Amino acid sequence: MGRVLLATAEQLQLASGLSIVRLTLHVLAASVWVGGQFVVLGLLPTVREFGEGAPRKIAQAFGRLSWPAFWLLVATGVWNYLAINHADASSSWNAVFGIKMVCVVVAGAGTFMHTKATSPKSRGIYAGVGALASIAALVLGVAIAG
Numbered sequence: 747m748g749r750v751l752l753a754t755a756e757q758l759q760l761a762s763g764l765s766i767v768r769l770t771l772h773v774l775a776a777s778v779w780v781g782g783q784f785v786v787l788g789l790l791p792t793v794r795e796f797g798e799g800a801p802r803k804i805a806q807a808f809g810r811l812s813w814p815a816f817w818l819l820v821a822t823g824v825w826n827y828l829a830i831n832h833a834d835a836s837s838s839w840n841a842v843f844g845i846k847m848v849c850v851v852v853a854g855a856g857t858f859m860h861t862k863a864t865s866p867k868s869r870g871i872y873a874g875v876g877a878l879a880s881i882a883a884l885v886l887g888v889a890i891a892g
């Protein structure tokens with residue numbers, strides 16, 4: 747027996763053409779920036795077997811992909827923000843967006859410091875800070891997307 751669904755204001759709607767482009771680019775860049783960090787970490791024990799300089803070479807190669815992805819996140823993030831109807835934004839939405847922006851800055855700064863650190867200990871600490879802040883930005887992004 748088929749059920750008749752009535753159209754209501756709360757019915758799920760498809761995203762429109764340009765929103766699909768905007769959100770796809772944002773999510774694709776997040777998957778490279780955040781997902782890539784997990785992949786590089788997971789490959790590290792194998793990469794070490796290729797010699798002392800191998801982890802640095804792989805990290806540099808990943809940086810050539812991940813930094814453009816980070817700047818694409820910032821550019822599409824600004825686009826996301828401008829596309830929102832701000833009259834509809836609750837104070838909790840604004841607060842979570844603000845916390846997300848702090849996480850984005852910490853993610854970028856932590857990861858940058860990781861590339862400049864000279865001791866293995868500080869390299870590890872900065873990598874951890876950058877990765878955790880990146881994951882937090884991702885989770886908060888999902889929260890504000892609703």
Ligand code: HEM
Pocket residue numbers: 769772773776779780819820821822823824826827830850853880883884885886887888889890891892
């Ligand atoms: C590390 C950097 C970032 C990560 C990992 C990230 C991740 C995400 C993710 C996963 C979503 C959910 C997308 C969806 O479910 O449709 C999202 C949404 C969003 N992001 Fe980001 N983002 C980052 C940076 C930024 C920046 C810099 C801005 C603003 C300048 C921004 C603004 C937004 C906005 C406004 C939304 C909601 C989009 C909507 O509902 O239409 N993001 N983000």
